[in-house]
Amino acid sequence: MHLTDRRPEVGADELISSLVPPPRFAGVRFSTYVPNPDEPSQAQAVESCSAFAQRIPARPGKKPRFFGLFGGGGEADATMGLYLDGGFGVGKTHLLASTWHAAPAPKAYGTFVELTHLVGALGFTEAVRRLAEHKLLAIDEFELDDPGDTMLVTRLLRELTDAGVYVAATSNTLPDKLGEGRFAAEDFLREIQSLSARFAVTRVDGPDYRHRGLPDPPPPVDDAALAASAAAHEGSSLDDFDALCEHLASLHPSKYGRLVDGVPLVHLRGVHAAPDQNVALRLVAFADRLYDRAVPVLASGQPLSALFTEEMLQGGYRKKYLRAVSRLTALARDASPATT
Known part of the structure; x- marks a missing residue:
């Protein structure tokens, strides 16, 4: 899916x-x-x-x-x-x-x-x-x-x-x-x-209580492992990261929660840093809705913590970006047992 x-x-x-x-x-x-x-x-x-x-x-x-x-x-x-x-x-x-x-x-x-x-x-x-x-x-x-x-x-x-x-x-x-x-x-x-x-x-x-005393988040998996996990978990989703970013741009952020309702595990292929702030802010809203619904995230490409550039992290939305990294890291940790 x-x-x-x-x-x-x-x-x-x-x-x-x-x-x-x-x-x-x-x-x-x-x-x-x-x-x-x-x-x-x-x-x-x-x-x-x-x-x-x-x-x-x-x-x-x-x-x-x-x-x-x-x-x-x-x-x-x-x-x-x-x-x-x-x-x-x-x-x-x-x-x-x-x-x-x-x-x-x-x-x-x-x-x-x-x-x-x-x-x-x-x-x-x-x-x-x-x-x-x-x-x-x-x-x-x-x-x-x-x-x-x-x-x-x-x-x-x-x-x-x-x-x-x-x-x-x-x-x-x-x-x-x-x-x-x-x-x-x-x-x-x-x-x-x-x-x-x-x-x-x-x-x-x-x-940040989400990471107090917990191990580091798991590294990204390769594309083959990502596809295998998606096939093994009924109802889970598998999307190319760039295609998902384009799709998020076509939806109002208030619909992001409904987008992932009922999805047990989200798979993202080819994760990389957001190309600009508009994409980054949509990813923040998407990460919040994933976290609200406790949907684990498994990714290939770059670590989810690399979604936001250093320049972004020094700007006016710094706290939003750090919150998203914290939440996505927790969701990546939740996804790790599902792949074993």
């Missing part, structure tokens, strides 16, 4: 109904998060997230009104926003999903790219109407990559918090630093600052 033969489509109603934690995080809870004893911020983050979930009212009440997102008339209530900031591999998504599980229904959970796609698919007014019916909106991988996203999300979160929706988010970047190094963020400083005022920040520090 080839991923390049799949063209998933997701209807508007399904976009809303699918706003739940992905399979990897469907069963997580605060009790299953194991704080690193050397990193006190992790235990504190569990307490902060739990307290935030408990503040969300189980019964509908009078919805508060806040003003002044663009200046004038007061400030937003930061207690309605929780922002988990920290490096990759410290369990922020685990904590976000646990917060979602602990909160009363109705509630919604999605990645930042899924949220912006939802607005594009439904239209702003309809997206606000649908999302305002929820008590909590949890947003994973919160990033502002361009000015359009900045204006859109600022307005969206203003509307939702004004409607009484609590918002929790994760990111590798503090809210007042969003967009830094990616576009002329100083031109949108007012909007970014007003957005950051909606959140109380909880810091989560620590090393």
